[in-house]
Amino acid sequence: MFLLHRPQLQGITGPSITLHGVCVALQNAIKLEHATIPPYLYALYSLDASKNPQIADILQSVVIEEMLHMALSSNVLNALGGAPEIDTPNFIPTYPGPLPGGVEADLTVNLAPFSMTQLKTFLRIEEPEDPLVYQSLAANPVESHCTIGQFYTAISDAIATLGDGVFVDPPRNQVGPDLMRESVVVVNVATAQQAINTIIEQGEGTTTSPLEGGGGIVDALAHYYRFMEIQKGYQLVADTTAPGGYAYKGAPIPFDPTGVYPVPTNPASPPGYPPGSVQASANNNFNYTYTSLLSSLHALFNGDASPKQMNIAIGLMMSLKGQAKAMMAGIPDPTVFTGPSFEYQPVNPGISG
Amino acid sequence: MSYLNALRLHFAGRFQANISTVNNDPAHFDNAAFKSSYQDLEGPNQEDPPNGWFNPQGDAAWRFLGCKVTAAWMPTGAVTSGDPVLGYIVADTDGRVPAKLADLDSEQQLVSEIWGLQVRIADTAGNTLMRGDFDPAAFADIWVRATGQGGDDMGAGAMYQSVLTNLQWCDVSASPFLSALRQAARTGLLSIKFNVDGFNMDNTSPDFMTGRIAGTIGPATASEPRHMVVGRQFMATAAPSESFFIPLGAINFCSAVVDETASCIYLDLGNALSTAASGGAINPQGDLTLSIYDPTSLPGDPAGTTGTTVAIGVIPASGAGGYVQNPNWYANTAGVVALPLSPAQLQAVASSPLLISGKAGVLISEWSSSAFVRADRFVYRMSPDETVQIPVYAMRFGKPLAGVEVNFQLDPSQLQPAPGPPYSLATGPAVAVPDDALAFNPTAVTDSNGRAVLTLNTSDPGTPRFFNNGTDYGIDGQVYGIRPAFSDAQTYTGPVNQLNFISILLWSGFTPANPVTWTDIQPIFQQYANLYPVMNRFLDLGNYDAVVKNTRLLLLAFGLNPSDPNSMPVTRDLSPAKRNAILAWLKNPLPGEVRARANTADIPEPAVGNLTGLAMPKGGKAAAAARRLILRKQ
Numbered sequence: 001m002f003l004l005h006r007p008q009l010q011g012i013t014g015p016s017i018t019l020h021g022v023c024v025a026l027q028n029a030i031k032l033e034h035a036t037i038p039p040y041l042y043a044l045y046s047l048d049a050s051k052n053p054q055i056a057d058i059l060q061s062v063v064i065e066e067m068l069h070m071a072l073s074s075n076v077l078n079a080l081g082g083a084p085e086i087d088t089p090n091f092i093p094t095y096p097g098p099l100p101g102g103v104e105a106d107l108t109v110n111l112a113p114f115s116m117t118q119l120k121t122f123l124r125i126e127e128p129e130d131p132l133v134y135q136s137l138a139a140n141p142v143e144s145h146c147t148i149g150q151f152y153t154a155i156s157d158a159i160a161t162l163g164d165g166v167f168v169d170p171p172r173n174q175v176g177p178d179l180m181r182e183s184v185v186v187v188n189v190a191t192a193q194q195a196i197n198t199i200i201e202q203g204e205g206t207t208t209s210p211l212e213g214g215g216g217i218v219d220a221l222a223h224y225y226r227f228m229e230i231q232k233g234y235q236l237v238a239d240t241t242a243p244g245g246y247a248y249k250g251a252p253i254p255f256d257p258t259g260v261y262p263v264p265t266n267p268a269s270p271p272g273y274p275p276g277s278v279q280a281s282a283n284n285n286f287n288y289t290y291t292s293l294l295s296s297l298h299a300l301f302n303g304d305a306s307p308k309q310m311n312i313a314i315g316l317m318m319s320l321k322g323q324a325k326a327m328m329a330g331i332p333d334p335t336v337f338t339g340p341s342f343e344y345q346p347v348n349p350g351i352s353g
Numbered sequence: 354m355s356y357l358n359a360l361r362l363h364f365a366g367r368f369q370a371n372i373s374t375v376n377n378d379p380a381h382f383d384n385a386a387f388k389s390s391y392q393d394l395e396g397p398n399q400e401d402p403p404n405g406w407f408n409p410q411g412d413a414a415w416r417f418l419g420c421k422v423t424a425a426w427m428p429t430g431a432v433t434s435g436d437p438v439l440g441y442i443v444a445d446t447d448g449r450v451p452a453k454l455a456d457l458d459s460e461q462q463l464v465s466e467i468w469g470l471q472v473r474i475a476d477t478a479g480n481t482l483m484r485g486d487f488d489p490a491a492f493a494d495i496w497v498r499a500t501g502q503g504g505d506d507m508g509a510g511a512m513y514q515s516v517l518t519n520l521q522w523c524d525v526s527a528s529p530f531l532s533a534l535r536q537a538a539r540t541g542l543l544s545i546k547f548n549v550d551g552f553n554m555d556n557t558s559p560d561f562m563t564g565r566i567a568g569t570i571g572p573a574t575a576s577e578p579r580h581m582v583v584g585r586q587f588m589a590t591a592a593p594s595e596s597f598f599i600p601l602g603a604i605n606f607c608s609a610v611v612d613e614t615a616s617c618i619y620l621d622l623g624n625a626l627s628t629a630a631s632g633g634a635i636n637p638q639g640d641l642t643l644s645i646y647d648p649t650s651l652p653g654d655p656a657g658t659t660g661t662t663v664a665i666g667v668i669p670a671s672g673a674g675g676y677v678q679n680p681n682w683y684a685n686t687a688g689v690v691a692l693p694l695s696p697a698q699l700q701a702v703a704s705s706p707l708l709i710s711g712k713a714g715v716l717i718s719e720w721s722s723s724a725f726v727r728a729d730r731f732v733y734r735m736s737p738d739e740t741v742q743i744p745v746y747a748m749r750f751g752k753p754l755a756g757v758e759v760n761f762q763l764d765p766s767q768l769q770p771a772p773g774p775p776y777s778l779a780t781g782p783a784v785a786v787p788d789d790a791l792a793f794n795p796t797a798v799t800d801s802n803g804r805a806v807l808t809l810n811t812s813d814p815g816t817p818r819f820f821n822n823g824t825d826y827g828i829d830g831q832v833y834g835i836r837p838a839f840s841d842a843q844t845y846t847g848p849v850n851q852l853n854f855i856s857i858l859l860w861s862g863f864t865p866a867n868p869v870t871w872t873d874i875q876p877i878f879q880q881y882a883n884l885y886p887v888m889n890r891f892l893d894l895g896n897y898d899a900v901v902k903n904t905r906l907l908l909l910a911f912g913l914n915p916s917d918p919n920s921m922p923v924t925r926d927l928s929p930a931k932r933n934a935i936l937a938w939l940k941n942p943l944p945g946e947v948r949a950r951a952n953t954a955d956i957p958e959p960a961v962g963n964l965t966g967l968a969m970p971k972g973g974k975a976a977a978a979a980r981r982l983i984l985r986k987q
Contacts, residue, residue, distance in 0.1 A: 281559040285369070285416065288447075295448045311909055312449045315919035318891065318906070319450040322412055325890040331410045332394070332556040346447060346479030350367050350418025351559050 002125045003145035004032075008101045012158035019080060019166050022158050026077040029155065030084050031100040032148070033069040033199075035093045036125055038342040039109055040066065042263075043122070045324040046113035046339070051259025055114065058226045058253075062126075065202045065223065071175045071183050072195040074301040076159070078173035079186035080166055087291070087298040089344040096266050099125065106145070111339065112265040116255070119230055126224040128204035149204050156196040164188045173303050179310040210236060210246055229253050261328050263339035272341070276351060279338040282327040287345035289319050294344070354574045355582050356514075356544040357610040357619040357689065359428040360537055361571035362474075362530065364443040365684035366420030368549060368566040370454045372413055372465075374406035376884040376924070377973040379459040379771040379781050381405075382828045383820040384879050385949075392886040394556065405886070406973060407554050408562060412887045413923040415452040415467050417445045418563060422474070423685045425530045428615060437476070438528040443568075446471035446918075447479060452487070453923045457732055457858050460770050460784050460818075461832045462977035464491035464732045464856050468925060469918025472517055472545065474531070474570075482525050483535070485517030485543055489916060490580050491732045494624055494852060495974065496598040496605045498550050499631040504596030505975045507631040510550035510605070512624040516579045517543040517570075537572035544573035548623040548688065551632015565632040567623060567687040576802070578729035578744070583803070584610035584751045585618075585707055586725035587625075587717045590848040595984060596975045598851060602716035603627055603638060604709060606850055611702055611751055616694050618643070618666070618702065620709075623688025625717075626676065637677045639712025641668040643692060645705040646718065662708065663701070666692030703750055720847030724749040726759055726837050727853050728807070734858045736929055737790075737813035742806050743855060745797075745837045753803025758840040760796045761807050763788055764854055765834050769980035782818035784982070785833050790814035790859055796840060807835065807855070813862035826876035826948075829928060830860035851983070860928030869938045871897050872945030877931055879947075881922055897944060904939045911935050 008028060011021015044059040074084040085091065093100055095111040107125070112118045129147045146154070159166075167188050176185040184195040205211060205222030221229070225236050228248070235250025242249075273279040293316040300309045320340075327338040375381055381391050388403065395404040420443040425432035432438060445451060452470035456462045470487035492511040502508025520538055525531035534543070547568025553560035577583055587607045589600035598605070607625035611618045620643060627636045644662040668690050670677040679685075694702065708718030719725075726747040733741060747754040763785065771781020790812050797805035818828035836854040839845035865873035875895065882894035891906075892899045900907065910921035911932060927935075 276559055278557070278559045278561075285414075289450070292447050292449065299448065311913070311919065314906070314909065315450045318919075319412075319414075322887060322890045326410060326412075326887075332408060332561055334394075335557075347442060347475070347477065348416065348418060348444065350420075351563065 002099065002102060002127065002148060003106050004101045004148065004151050006145055008151055009146060009154050012154045017158045017161050019162060022155060022162065023077060023080055023082040025151070025155050025158075026073050026080070026082060027085060028101050029073040029152065029199075030070055030077065030086070031091060031093075033066050033073060034086075034091065035099045035109075037063055037066050038092075038095065039111055039118075040122065041320075041324065042111045042339060042342075043114040043118055045321070045328045046261050046263050048259035048261065048329070051256040052114075052254075054253045055230050055255060058230060059114075062223045062226060068180060068182055069199045069202070070297075071180050071301070072186075072199055075174050075184060075186040076155075076192045076195050078301065079168060079171060079192060080159075081168045081172075084298070084301045086301060087295040091294065092342060092344055095268065095342070101151075110266050111268075111342065113260050113263050113339070115257075115260070116231065119227060123224065123227050123231065126203055126222075126227060128207075128222075128224060130207070149200050152196050152200050156193050159192045159196075160189050162189075167192075173301060173305055175300060175305045175310070179305065179307060230255065261330065261337050263328050263337045265339075267339045268341035268343055273338070278333055278336050279327075281351050282323070282338045283341055284345065284348055284350065286320065286323045286327065286340040287343050288348040289316060289323060290340070290342060291345050292316055293320060295346075354544070354572050354577065355584075355610065356546045356569040356571035356573075357582060357584065357608070357621060358544075358571040359426060359612060359615045359617075359691075360530075360533055361569050361689070362425040362432075362438065362534075363423050363567070363569050363685060363687040363689065364420050364547075365423050365565075365567040365687065366443070367418040367560075367563050368420075369414060369416040369418055369563045370465075370549075370552070371411045371415075371562045372408065372454050372456075372973070373411035373885050373887060374408045374973050375886065376456070376459055377406050377462065377976065379818075379828060381884060382459060382782075382818075382880060383825065384827075384876055384883060385821065385825045387883045391883070407556065409886050411562065413453040413455065414450075415445075415454040415470060417443055417472075417566070420444065420566065423567075423681075423687075426691075427530060427533055432530045436528050436530050438474075438530045440477060441482065441528075442475050442477060442479075443570075444473045444475050444479070447473065447475075447481065450918045452918050453925075455923060455925045457491070457734070457856055458832045458926065459828060460782065460980075461768050461834075461856050461858070462974055463495055463767065463769070463852065464493075465974075466491040466732060466925070467513065469916060469920070472570075480523070481521075482523050482528070482531055483543075484521040486519045486916075487545065488515045488518055488579055490515035490730075491856075492549070493580075493731075494598075494606050494850070495978075496600065496624075497594065497596060497627075498605070498624075499628050499633065500603075500636060501629045502631050504594065504599075505554075506973060507552050507554055509552065509597055509974060510548060510624055512546060512548045514544075514546040514580050514582070516573050517545055534570075534572070540573060540575050542573035542575060543570055545570045546621070546623070546687075550628070553631075567683055569621075569623070569687045569689055578746050580729050580731075581727055581746065582608040582610060582621075583746060583748050583753065584608050585719055585723070586748070587707070587709065588720055588725075588848045588850065589717050591851065596978045600717065603636070603711075603713070604717040607717070609707065609751075611694070611699070613699060615691075616696070616699060617691045618694055619689060619691050620668075621687075621689050622668070622676075623683075623686075626683075626688060634680065635676055635683060637670055638716065640670050641676070641716075642666070642710050643668070644708050644710065645698070645701050646708050646721075647705055662710075665694060665698045665702065668692075705750075720845065722749065722845050722847070723751075724754060724757075724839060724845040726754075726805075726839060728837060728855045731853075731855045733809075733855065734860070734925070735809070735811050736860050737811055737862045740808065740810050742808050745805050745807060747799045747803045747805065747839070753799070753801065755799055755801045755803060757799050757845075758796050759799065759805045759837050760840045761793055761835050761837055762795075763791070763833065764836040766983040767851055767854065767981050768832055768834055769977040770982065771980070782820075782828055785831065786817055787814055787831075788833075790831065791833055791835070791857070793835065805837075807837065809835070809857070811859050814859050816861050826880065829926065829931070830858055833857045833859060858926070860930070863928060863930040863934065865934040865938075868941060868943055869934050870943040870945035871938070872948065874935060874938045875945065875947050877927075877935065885923075897942075901942045904942060908936065908939045911939065 498510025499508035765785035
């Protein structure tokens, strides 16, 4: 499982709980949620979706929820008077590298085309503290580390300790369900915990079920189990005869390795794309659009939570999707496959850069 | 007041225009006859097999790439290196999707417009100093700029002129130039003009779908036209061409403005000087001399004559500032030169036509009357039963020409109907019929600002461009051209700019079933799915289930104002009537039937080879230019 440095809990556990500490932890949470998106998208758009439709659907469904988690964490931070910082260079992790707050030796995340090896990384990111019995990884976290779920639980508990009095009144800068489905407007301890529980349960499931809690959507498996379906090659379905009531015995989820475009792993690693190359050119346009998206999200989460700003952000996401799918699929040159490096690039250098 | 001003900056770099090419062939609008191969990249044999031309996967994005401020000027002279503006960049949006480039119509591809462009001046880290919205504008004066390129798209040059609105300024106090520009922009407007050439069509090149750009930004006044200069108009004579315009004197149409306060004339040669190679160095034509000409001493058109001329300034070919010798001349000037005028010259230019000569003699001149008339905005999309007032501006000696009669005539000669190369239908959709769908005043008289108004009323043209004898869904509406001209053709005469006319796309009336069902919507969506393979990255627009799954996103995209860069369709060719039907259907997506073609035996096979014997230059615009009606009549 993915383990965070124990210092991530500073200011949100024990006797030292402070509002500042909670805000710092929430900013780290926003960074962490975002940090999973580039590798998931890289894997998703490396797939020829006509050959791997189910895997593409699963990856896409997880990415959408990671975006929701960014919004939920931002709502909580804003409700406490904080200000999410999104459009800065250090908001984006370096790939390969650890996830923000993570233990470097524990998990190195690559930007890589989809493979069963890359899937293992995704499983480790999403693995709960005590995964339910449908598989057998069982290492307990060592004392100096904590899981993502534990991290969020600590934030939730700290907020409860601080009480309703620390919430800004009237509510501010909230991206609500009118703009993003399943979002939660955070105004007090109860709604903050509702938001955080949504994050935990969509990521890890509840402690008793692989399903997301509370949503009432029967087939909404937590991320970890959706990825496990790919690994097992079958949907996870209710099975009263199986231990725990579920088994990977549903419809097949085949992986066709010929349906993966030959994009490089970690395109930003030295030497990177040669300046002036087809790949650098496409990558520059992508990164400029990606940086524009971070800028638009920063505006969205810092006071402009309007339908117009949301639509601008959605437009940018669609533009990125279109660009990524083209460059990774060998468009326009069918012999050149370019993976987007997801780097902060506020100036488009064009072809020369 | 315009970019031709003592206060101006120049910028240069590259641009991207990643247009899709499947819709370049009008025959591809025939849903019933559409073949999947029309979405494929063309092979080495161009039209064999039939395909989607050179960039079927284009997403229509229009971007500034690596554009830098190359020079800036103030009334006191050139801005020096102490002003940080010389290190700044010109960039597009940093907070929304890129702008889009859209043709007006498959049968009028020579007025492509940029929609949703935001222009920024920023520091090298990308921090914005000024931000403005580019008023959507079409390119003008496309021509064969690269003389060694053979008339294809790669050799073409063109220019865009518009204004920036909704200006937002950050702290520009560190730059005296930007501070002055901000002060001059209290009108809320800036004037911008840029030249584009050197387009790359090699899909294996990093430069694919990009070209060279060089431009100018300066002040603007609200009372002046937005897309043209009220100034001196140099008119080129046409040389024979089966593609884009070729000026006989090797200098293309261009403008100049006399600045009486600064005692100089600003001459914009940015889209007027040819190059040998595509996007390459400027062809040497010797020192270019700007002269005034006295028509009373030698009546007639000064072009090609050896009449009485008096030189008032020289643009040197050689030397440190020479337009040939200095390889940075074009980037540093965007083709704009300022020539000082003495008091006597100022007086003389106010009543005499101008000409430019080089080593080969007179290359281009104003009309002997120095008169000119043009529509400011010259591209319109209209619905039936709509009225629009289209201003045209007349000028003489650079001043508004008042009290003169202008006439307006239908002129389809520059439209580009099928058939034509490379592989259109044998009998394709005609243009400009029925001609009674447009009603307008045949004449108008200019007011004190030189402004006359064409009042255009429309009625339903029907569906003259449906296929299979009008029974199968095809190209919506109809395209028309209306040309303004002086009624007194004796006094005001000279070479005519073929492309100086108003293009109109008049949509068909459209009344769907109530409530609207998939039966009415499917042909519209299917056509977009066929013509824009980029949509396949998101959904199959022709598939009912796929569309229903995406109604939320589609409602968003189809509900936006066309000036929004996110607006669908990116082609801006959807009528309000059809848009409203789509929006109503997306809110209640009732199923329906997919109509089959009435008689499948009538589906024509795409013809392979050069059907018409016309020249077949490689490219989208060049192929369209070769289809122009005027060439059929010759």
